[in-house]
Amino acid sequence: MSLKSRRKTDAESADDAAIRLLARREHSRGELRSKLTERGLEQAAVEVALDRLESRGLLSDARFTESFVRHRVGQGHGPTRIRADLRQRGVADSLVQAVLDEAEADWEALARDVRIRRFGPALPADYREHSKQMRFLQYRGFPTDIIRRVMTDEDKT
Numbered sequence: 317m318s319l320k321s322r323r324k325t326d327a328e329s330a331d332d333a334a335i336r337l338l339a340r341r342e343h344s345r346g347e348l349r350s351k352l353t354e355r356g357l358e359q360a361a362v363e364v365a366l367d368r369l370e371s372r373g374l375l376s377d378a379r380f381t382e383s384f385v386r387h388r389v390g391q392g393h394g395p396t397r398i399r400a401d402l403r404q405r406g407v408a409d410s411l412v413q414a415v416l417d418e419a420e421a422d423w424e425a426l427a428r429d430v431r432i433r434r435f436g437p438a439l440p441a442d443y444r445e446h447s448k449q450m451r452f453l454q455y456r457g458f459p460t461d462i463i464r465r466v467m468t469d470e471d472k473t
Contacts (some may be wrong), residue, residue: 322404326361333357333381336372342380345370346406381415389421392430397457427458427466439467 330352337343337351345366352362369375381402388398395416402412432451439448446467453463 329369330357330361330365334369337349338369338374340433342383343375343410344377344380344405344407345375346400348375349406370459377407377411383451385415385419389419389426392426392433392456394423394427394453394459394462395421396452397455400457407418423458424462424465427453427456427462428469431466432459 333355334348335350337348343351348366349362352365353359354371366375378465382406384402385398388401393401399412399416400444403409431453434452435449440449450463450467453466454460458466
């Protein structure tokens with residue numbers, strides 16, 4: 317067998333690399349596409365490999381999105397941040413919205429819990445601290461209406 321015939325094709329290399337990446341954690345199709353093309357694999361071979369993985373059930377944007385949302389909610393992130401992070405990973409907005417709608421998350425209770433864990437149960441007395449806590453919750457991805465309620469409802473802790 318000659319050396320040329322033993323060399324992997326780009327499609328085989330893309331399959332192998334994608335499977336190795338998926339063995340570590342779930343990835344979105346967009347993430348895998350980026351990682352494989354960064355390795356110098358041909359775009360056509362990457363798309364064929366991704367299609368094959370999807371047809372075998374090894375790659376699923378829906379499964380990735382559900383897992384990602386569950387993990388980020390557990391970390392105390394709000395829907396705005398989660399949506400932006402998933403958009404950056406190439407997940408369709410319609411899928412993100414569907415998964416966020418189905419998520420059993422009480423965003424207001426989560427925001428309140430995140431604020432208390434970070435700053436303690438007492439609401440801030442001065443404007444500077446109030447602004448600091450609001451910016452923190454915005455960074456975590458909570459909508460403004462939820463932040464306002466969390467920052468004014470002292471008795472719901």
